[in-house]
Amino acid sequence: MTTPPTRTGRGRPPRLDPVRTIETALALLDEGGLDALTMRRLADAMGVQAGALYRYFATKEDLLTAMAERILAQVSAPTAEEGGSADWSARLSALARSLRLALLAHRDGARVFAGTHSTGPNTLNLADSGIGILRGAGFDDADAARALLAVVHYTVGHTLEEQAALSPAGEAPAAPEVLREAVTAAGTYPHLTATLPILTSQDHADRFEFGLGLLTRGLLTRA
Amino acid sequence: MTTPPTRTGRGRPPRLDPVRTIETALALLDEGGLDALTMRRLADAMGVQAGALYRYFATKEDLLTAMAERILAQVSAPTAEEGGSADWSARLSALARSLRLALLAHRDGARVFAGTHSTGPNTLNLADSGIGILRGAGFDDADAARALLAVVHYTVGHTLEEQAALSPAGEAPAAPEVLREAVTAAGTYPHLTATLPILTSQDHADRFEFGLGLLTRGLLTRA
């Protein structure tokens, strides 16, 4: 209890360890968004010179990949009771919802995820359990894999847009206003005009559920 | 025929016009990808100093938005004979395929599209005709709008991934190798192991069609 914090080797303990660095980077992400996350600012926050970061991350992209992997730690693979007994479509939906929430948990989380290609355990677990749900439901390998990819791509595409509409945080006139303006000004978009209330709605959860429902019901016709 | 090119006003004609600037920017995008497209390099290509670009585009983001709008010019709204007589699900699928191809027509096209929010005519036409197809099929306003958004989000998510796997162009070991390595090394991903051939397949058109089929068949159960 009174041991100095993390004194694993001899020599003086490094000021920089990858785990703390990734967590600090996520904190900076939440504060200022992806564009404000620079190697220099991260180094500052870690009390170190910028060049020192490169002993643990070869490039900024490597750092971002590690961040994406860390973000997916919040995805709960539904092997537990919550989804273990439910039917396959409910379990697949739960996985997709969990992915969306994990991405939403950090500012620009979807951008970080979409811009990297992690092959870490959290990422692979997500994919493995998703495909497992579908194979367990009787889908063949090709259908199970392609269906999981479709669900992930939809989820990322949706959340990317959801966070883009969210990130400006009160700078510009905000997307809905701009769209309403453009549509009404032109006057040549009857279907956009009719659906403007839905298109400018901020009920992103509802939107997400609708698309997710299409995918799972489409899958159901194949089962 | 012998008139000097584009002599519309008096005074000397500007060296910089927005249309040529956007086209040059797209050419630079195709050459080096999004990360290599800088305002300075674009200025160079236009034979001008970097600051001069700011008379026509307030920020780089504005330029990127104009590029996204230009990219969508290749999307053919299926009001013509190709899709005019087909049923609504075929027409909606044709629109989605057309969007994917337009994004694929430029390097990092999906990234440019996903990172911007154009309200130009090409963008609005795409959305209006998509929603129009669905309303014409009998869907109510809410369902038509949310279905079109789902299709667009899926298409963007898919194409983002498709181009990410494509862009490196032979630098790193390429995504499929890395994935195979990570999965086989861990040995704890039975479903990934079983579906590795599909997951590492490069038949992106097939993958896209599968997800698109899920969405349209899911929609069919609502019609």
Add this chain to the structure above:
DNA sequence: ACCTGAACACCGTTCAAGT
């Protein structure tokens, strides 16, 4: 009106040198 020149406040990355 349109563009130049030059600056401001930054970037990611590398690498000899220190401790």
Add this chain to the structure above:
DNA sequence: ACCTGAACACCGTTCAAGT
């Protein structure tokens, strides 16, 4: 082994001044 200091080769953006 781990980090500093300092540099290299860039960025986006602004703005007085020229023509």
